[in-house]
Amino acid sequence: MKAAVEFSRVARHFGAVRAVDDVDLSIAEGEFFAMLGPSGSGKTTCLRLIAGFDRPTSGDIAIFGQSMGNVPPYRRPVNTVFQDYALFPHLNVRDNVAYGLMIVGQNKKARRQAADEALELVALPGFGDRKPSQLSGGQRQRVALARALVMKPKVLLLDEPLGALDLKLREAMQDELKNLQRHLGITFVFVTHDQGEALSMADRVAVFNEGRIVQAGTPHDIYYRPETPFVADFVGSSNLLQPDLTERLGGGRVHAALRPEAIRLTEQGHAAQVVSQAFLGTATRLTLDMDGHRLTALVPKGDALPAVGDTVHLEWAPGDLHLMKAGA
Amino acid sequence: MTVLDNTTSPAPARGLFERLSDVLWRRPRLLVALLVLPPLAWLGIVYLGSLFALLVQSFFSIDEFSGQIRYELTLSTYAELFRAYNLDIILRTVAMAAAVTVAAAIVAFPIAYFAARYARGPMKALFYLGVMLPLWSSYLVKVYAWKLILAREGILNWAFESAGLSWLLNAYLSLPGVGGNSLSVSWTGTFLVFLYVWLPFMILPVQAALERVPPSMLEASGDLGAKPGQTLRHVLIPLALPGIIAGSIFTFSLTMGDYIVPQIVGTSARMIGQAVYQYQGTAGNIPLAAAFAVVPILIMGLYLWFAKRKGAFDAL
Numbered sequence: 135m136k137a138a139v140e141f142s143r144v145a146r147h148f149g150a151v152r153a154v155d156d157v158d159l160s161i162a163e164g165e166f167f168a169m170l171g172p173s174g175s176g177k178t179t180c181l182r183l184i185a186g187f188d189r190p191t192s193g194d195i196a197i198f199g200q201s202m203g204n205v206p207p208y209r210r211p212v213n214t215v216f217q218d219y220a221l222f223p224h225l226n227v228r229d230n231v232a233y234g235l236m237i238v239g240q241n242k243k244a245r246r247q248a249a250d251e252a253l254e255l256v257a258l259p260g261f262g263d264r265k266p267s268q269l270s271g272g273q274r275q276r277v278a279l280a281r282a283l284v285m286k287p288k289v290l291l292l293d294e295p296l297g298a299l300d301l302k303l304r305e306a307m308q309d310e311l312k313n314l315q316r317h318l319g320i321t322f323v324f325v326t327h328d329q330g331e332a333l334s335m336a337d338r339v340a341v342f343n344e345g346r347i348v349q350a351g352t353p354h355d356i357y358y359r360p361e362t363p364f365v366a367d368f369v370g371s372s373n374l375l376q377p378d379l380t381e382r383l384g385g386g387r388v389h390a391a392l393r394p395e396a397i398r399l400t401e402q403g404h405a406a407q408v409v410s411q412a413f414l415g416t417a418t419r420l421t422l423d424m425d426g427h428r429l430t431a432l433v434p435k436g437d438a439l440p441a442v443g444d445t446v447h448l449e450w451a452p453g454d455l456h457l458m459k460a461g462a
Numbered sequence: 463m464t465v466l467d468n469t470t471s472p473a474p475a476r477g478l479f480e481r482l483s484d485v486l487w488r489r490p491r492l493l494v495a496l497l498v499l500p501p502l503a504w505l506g507i508v509y510l511g512s513l514f515a516l517l518v519q520s521f522f523s524i525d526e527f528s529g530q531i532r533y534e535l536t537l538s539t540y541a542e543l544f545r546a547y548n549l550d551i552i553l554r555t556v557a558m559a560a561a562v563t564v565a566a567a568i569v570a571f572p573i574a575y576f577a578a579r580y581a582r583g584p585m586k587a588l589f590y591l592g593v594m595l596p597l598w599s600s601y602l603v604k605v606y607a608w609k610l611i612l613a614r615e616g617i618l619n620w621a622f623e624s625a626g627l628s629w630l631l632n633a634y635l636s637l638p639g640v641g642g643n644s645l646s647v648s649w650t651g652t653f654l655v656f657l658y659v660w661l662p663f664m665i666l667p668v669q670a671a672l673e674r675v676p677p678s679m680l681e682a683s684g685d686l687g688a689k690p691g692q693t694l695r696h697v698l699i700p701l702a703l704p705g706i707i708a709g710s711i712f713t714f715s716l717t718m719g720d721y722i723v724p725q726i727v728g729t730s731a732r733m734i735g736q737a738v739y740q741y742q743g744t745a746g747n748i749p750l751a752a753a754f755a756v757v758p759i760l761i762m763g764l765y766l767w768f769a770k771r772k773g774a775f776d777a778l
Contacts, residue, residue, distance in 0.1 A: 187681050207684040220682035224700045224773070233696070234686035285686060 136199040138163045138289050138321040139184055144193035145345075146179050153179040154190070155345035161289075161338075163198075166315050166322045168332035170356075171342030172368065177325045180342075181291050184323065185214050198288060212289040213282035217297060219274045221266040227253070227277050228262030234285045252280035255314075272303045279314075289321045296331065308335055329369045333357060341365050358393070359456055366391040366458075373397075373429050380457065389458040394419065396454035397431035399440065403449040408440050422446070520752035531749060539749040543757070548737070552757055555734040558649070559717040562656040563710045566664040569657070570709065571702070574669035579677075593662045601659060605726050608655045612646035612727065619644070642729060652728035656717050663716065664709035671705025672698075703774045711762065718758040734758060 141159035145152065154176040161167045169177035182188040183195055186207035195202045197211060213234070221230050228249045229236075235245035253259055256276035266274055275295055282290055292311075296304045312335050315322045326332050332339050333353040340350040341364075349361045360366035366374045366389070375383070375390040383390075383404065395417075406424040414432075418439055422429040431448065433439060440446050475481045486493045521535045542548060577589040596604065610616050622631045635641040635648065642648030675698065683693040699706075721735030732740075734754055742751035769775070 185681075185685055187684075206689075207681070208687045208689055212685075214682070214685045216678045216682055218676060218678055220676065220678040222679065222682075222697060222701075233683070233688075237687045237692055237696075281682075281686070 136163070137161060137196070138165065138198060139167075139323065140196040140199075141180070142194045142196070144180075144183065144190045144195060146176075146183060146188060147191045152345045154183065156193075157345075157347055159340060159347060159350070161321060161323060163321055164319050166312065166324065166335060166337045168324045168326060168336035168339045169342060170326060170329060170332040170339050170368075172327055175342035176345040177327075177340075177342045178293060181214075181293055181323065181325045184289070185212055185291055186210050211287060212291055213285045213287035214291040214293065215275075215278045215282050215295045217293045217295070219266075219278040221274055221277055221281070223266055225266075226262065227258070227264050227266065227269070230266065230277060231262075231281045231284055233281060248284055249280075252284040253277075255283065256280045257310075271298050272307065275299065275307065279311075283318070283320075287320065289323060292322060292324045294325055294327070296326075296328075304331075311335065333369070341368065343368070358391075360391050361458055363389045363458065375455075376427065379424070379427050380455075383455065385455055385457050391456040391458070392429070392450065392454060394430040394432045396450045397429070398449050399431070399433065399437070399446050400449045401447060403447040405445055406448055408442050408444050408446060410442060411439065420446075422448070424448075516752045516755055519748050520756050522749045524747050524749055529746060539753045542750060543753055548754075551732050551734060551737050551754075554731060555718055556761065558653065558656065558733065559714045561653055562660060562717045563664075563713045565653070565657050566661055566713045567668070567706050567710065570661060570664040570668050571706075574665050574672055574702075574705075575698075577665075577669050578672035578675075593665050596658075597662055602722070604659060605655055605723055608651075608658065609646050609727050612644065612651045612654070614644040614646075616644075616646070646727055647729060649729060652724050655723050655727045656713075656720070659723065660713040660716050663712035664706075667708035667712075668702055668705040671702045671708075675701045707766075707769050707774050711766070714765070715758055715762055718761070 137160040139159070139161040141157050144154060144157045144159075146154040153174075157176070157180065159180075169180060171177045179188060183190055184197070184202075186202065186205065189203075202210060222233065225233065228246065231249035231252050232240075232245040235248055240248070250259070250262060253261055256279050258273060258276050258280070261269070261273070261277075266277065269277065275298075278295070295311075296307050299307060308331060311322075311324075324332070324336065333356065336353060338350065339353055339356050340347045341356060342348070343364050349356060349365045351359075356365065356369055357372075360369060360372065363374055366372050372391040372393050375385075375392060377387045377389055380390040381387045404424060406422040406429060409421045409423050409428075411421070412419045415435075417432045417434050420431045420433060420440070422431055429448075475484050486496075520539055521537070523532050523534070523536050523538045524530070525532055543552065573593075577586065581589050611618055613619070619628075619631065622628050631645075634650075635644065640648060640650045642651070645651040645654070679697060679701070680693055683697045684690075688696060718733075719735050721733070721739045724733045724736060734757060738751045738754045741747040741754065
């Protein structure tokens with residue numbers, strides 16, 4: 135099967151800045167693919183390269199096996215949901231959604247019907263006559279989604295589409311987007327800087343840093359098996375162990391990741407001091423000091439809690455200490 | 463303790479200005495009134511008042527025998543506007559203003575687009591300088607300079623001659639209506655000078671409108687399959703329309719009211735501005751001058767009403 139999107143040694147340089155640096159990437163058809171990274175890591179530039187708003191300095195991008203080297207955005211089988219939604223303020227919601235169909239010359243009745251169907255799909259029936267300025271942020275986001283989906287793209291590109299929404303709405307939209315993607319079977323390429331969003335929605339995640347992909351894999355792999363200290367740190371919540379500590383714990387002189395929930399308090403084991411504790415509801419988070427290294431552990435509800443200043447002993451299953459590659 | 467007293471009770475107002483500041487702080491509306499009153503008085507009395515006086519004048523008429531103004535309300539002066547030679551003046555002026563406006567919009571758009579989308583830093587400063595610089599020199603000087611440029615002995619003629627294209631210029635000048643003895647005494651000449659002197663008034667508002675169009679809007683259009691030409695037609699021009707309309711208000715009304723350019727460059731046929739100037743001056747027919755002056759106001763009003771109905775300001 136051909137990949138939906140394939141990057142072959144793609145680079146995009148802006149003067150001396152290597153926004154995208156030698157990226158190889160393959161996104162399968164029907165996949166929900168997330169590009170995760172801090173701002174300036176090259177993830178948005180990659181998205182723009184797929185859409186055709188920008189062209190690679192070197193390398194090639196293929197969509198369903200077709201090289202996009204000389205294909206302008208208006209001839210690519212992809213559509214984009216923009217971060218700022220980019221709805222046309224002079225058109226009402228229906229005409230916004232029907233814009234692409236109007237451009238390809240569909241007649242008025244057909245495109246009106248298609249637009250209303252698309253609005254129904256994103257749970258905005260009856261909103262066709264309003265102006266974008268009369269909608270809330272979440273509604274605008276849905277209109278932008280409908281406007282892209284009505285074109286039946288082979289690949290849908292989403293540039294931080296949930297970034298401007300408040301937390302509750304964001305969580306609801308995450309579920310809806312995921313369901314929509316399953317339902318439609320379209321390949322989604324989703325750019326975000328929110329690791330929670332990427333891990334919860336995507337089938338596969340690529341973590342970007344300084345223009346390169348540092349790790350690509352399932353959310354499970356990214357979370358449990360970070361390959362570099364950067365991934366462990368950015369995806370967060372894992373304890374990142376420095377090489378000297380890993381060595382002392384019997385793991386060799388490399389960085390290692392240790393999940394807080396993998397740490398158990400026991401009678402013997404590695405000694406550490408409790409620095410502070412925070413009540414989280416289902417568990418209590420302990421901040422520990424192990425010979426000058428900070429560690430976080432989770433104590434499940436109901437377990438005995440040590441006091442701040444106490445010395446505790448730590449243990450974990452051998453497989454829970456995830457060793458990274460040397461030099462990573 | 464006295465030190466404590468100083469920190470807890472407010473310091474008393476000292477001096478007239480501080481007390482005045484206190485009063486204004488307590489009554490914010492007074493401050494707004496003080497700020498607004500002088501300009502409002504100027505606008506209301508001097509500006510609109512004189513306009514109203516003009517309007518009233520246009521409803522009087524002139525006694526054809528004595529040349530005295532009859533202070534009775536009548537529409538007869540307006541009826542006079544519809545006499546063939548007066549109607550000619552109006553139609554000629556409106557046609558010229560429309561031509562200048564359309565040409566200014568066409569010439570200004572690419573310049574404004576470049577400035578809004580691509581010019582940064584020093585380039586942008588250069589753009590503003592280039593657009594504004596002509597406004598800093600006297601309008602009369604510019605018009606006379608153009609007269610020299612367009613004259614038969616002028617540089618334009620010379621350029622055509624040097625390029626061996628005199629025949630082309632002469633063929634154009636022999637066309638009825640737009641042609642003449644030389645460019646400087648033709649309607650084409652008047653048009654060129656108008657286009658030149660009013661162009662900045664079109665460039666600046668169009669540039670301001672284009673500046674507010676986010677680049678993602680154009681990308682979205684392309685993303686949805688629109689070729690650049692379609693994006694221009696369906697997105698860029700509609701979004702720039704308020705700016706184009708604002709610019710056209712300037713170019714259209716300035717052209718309609720002007721009486722100097724057509725006097726210096728152009729034919730002997732008059733435009734509205736010249737008619738107003740002559741009727742209120744040498745001819746002493748203030749009512750007719752006033753009636754003529756009302757014409758551009760009416761046309762602009764109609765134009766704006768029509769533009770609004772067509773949705774030109776929807777993107778505002």
